[in-house]
């Protein structure tokens with residue numbers, strides 16, 4: 256579509272979404288990480304000089320490690336890459352660097368490779384960096400076990416028996432050491448468990464156990480992921496180490512018995528003295544990749560490494576000693592804290608422990624109730640409801656819900672006044688349609704995406720019948736429990752038109768003779784972009800409102816600011832040939848650069864503010880004719896993060912930049928940073944595409 260109509264906004268936006276998906280953002284970070292590339296190059300050069308003259312690069316990505324091996328003088332270099340996009344890209348890169356005749360690239364997973372079908376003979380060196388923040392997430396263990404059995408020459412046995420390296424096999428990286436430490440971190444806590452007892456005037460006591468999809472305790476069921484990832488050095492509010500870093504695991508990639516023994520290694524129990532008082536929120540995990548005996552790469556939080564750490568959220572109490580279990584039963588590295596020790600008492604941390612403890616850790620009560628649950632049957636795993644991390648962070652955002660509470664109360668009281676006047680007239684009004692409208696029950700529809708309490712908050716206003724678009728059964732049960740425990744009768748809450756295939760289907764009038772008093776729309780995605788088709792939905796919603804009715808939010812003000820940020824640059828495009836060891840890779844991988852970055856934490860982004868924040872745009876949802884579609888704003892320049900003030904009505908607004916918000920920000924990142932001098936001005940053409948997508952061109 257873009258080739259046909261390059262300025263076709265829908266196609267452009269969808270290409271960006273696809274580009275983001277096809278080529279992971281860490282390719283840019285990795286290729287710009289000159290230190291990492293140099294270390295791999297040196298290790299490869301040393302191995303080749305020592306005689307490794309046949310090389311296989313597993314997971315070649317852009318082909319950079321294979322090209323290092325070729326340039327180091329290896330006779331035979333093979334590479335395999337399972338992603339079609341990356342495979343094609345590697346072929347282009349290798350050709351552009353004049354090595355297409357001498358590196359054989361295969362579009363396949365290494366596990367499917369065989370000798371002599373795919374490569375003529377076993378190799379003396381495998382290089383790979385198929386690791387993620389949790390080390391094993393890209394299947395490196397399985398890949399190396401297979402490589403040792405099918406693709407590598409036998410390892411060198413013992414130091415004394417010296418055979419030249421061309422007749423033995425080895426792997427770069429040679430091994431890894433995994434570290435971990437317990438941390439307290441509010442930013443992690445608010446994304447993984449309920450931290451508040453009351454939201455928007457509703458008591459949360461009856462919510463039951465709410466869990467994020469990240470949990471390491473439950474048996475490996477595929478609905479849960481064992482860990483998430485965060486850049487600890489960039490988390491708003493930072494983190495507090497509660498223990499010293501400890502070594503969780505050592506693994507030697509050149510020892511196939513050890514690799515095979517990993518999954519059957521018995522669970523290791525590590526006792527950790529708590530060195531700082533605090534609430535345990537997570538175990539942070541990182542590693543050192545030992546490329547060879549001399550050099551290693553680290554993904555630790557204390558380095559200025561660009562890599563994220565693996566985060567294992569913990570829902571547990573305080574203690575003065577922590578007992579952690581480390582295991583690799585399935586392909587993943589699993590860490591979980593199983594107990595805390597306090598004054599010698601071992602308190603087991605049942606993963607589904609009611610988060611009551613963590614909210615108001617009252618040690619005595621906690622101790623006896625924990626000991627009490629020791630007696631009860633531990634097998635009853637309380638059923639719990641899974642909320643996405645962004646849904647959990649939204650739920651914990653009391654300010655957001657209070658704003659809605661006030662705005663809804665205001666609207667309902669305005670409508671009541673109107674109805675009272677109407678009722679007086681009604682008394683003398685025989686016409687049934689008018690009298691039907693007189694029933695002073697106000698209908699409110701909440702079509703927020705995902706889990707939302709707003710329908711309950713509306714229903715708690717009195718005289719309101721609220722409809723919720725929450726679809727998941729478990730989530731509906733949470734809402735029903737909360738309704739009961741907050742004295743909201745079941746008749747006041749209904750679940751609306753579930754499983755309608757198209758979103759527009761969601762917007763219909765409540766009944767033939769009724770219209771909505773309020774419709775609550777979801778306008779900004781967690782990633783920081785305006786939701787697609789928002790304005791069309793707003794136009795449709797407005798037609799379904801009764802006289803005096805409102806849609807929430809009423810208006811969105813888009814703000815932006817100009818910043819200079821190397822970090823954003825390094826995450827967006829490869830900066831020339833220098834970081835990639837002189838290989839010409841940038842033009843190829845940069846085809847997948849997207850100008851708009853999402854999921855940013857602007858509050859902790861290393862950057863220099865080059866301007867004050869400026870109002871870029873206004874989207875009026877209550878009156879779309881009020882919207883202009885073009886605007887010139889005078890500002891200075893480098894990259895332009897943008898965020899929103901969401902006006903629920905004319906006065907009340909919430910900001911998506913707010914520290915407690917579940918929203919991240921988006922930013923327009925320029926391909927070429929534009930040098931500016933103080934006092935200069937640059938005009939921004941901020942355009943609203945007919946699909947209400949804002950974009951910025953620099954004039």
Ligand SMILES: CCc1ccncc1CNCCCCSC[C@H]1O[C@@H](n2ccc3c(N)ncnc32)[C@H](O)[C@@H]1O
Nearest residue numbers: 314316335336337338341364365385386387388398562
């Ligand atoms: C300090 C390293 C670091 C630390 C923490 N976070 C990130 C990093 C950086 N490394 C990220 C690489 C991660 C992706 S792996 C790189 C490429 O390899 C491909 N693949 C993966 C397995 C595999 C296989 N068995 N056979 C063929 N191809 C395979 C993937 O399709 C991908 O394109």
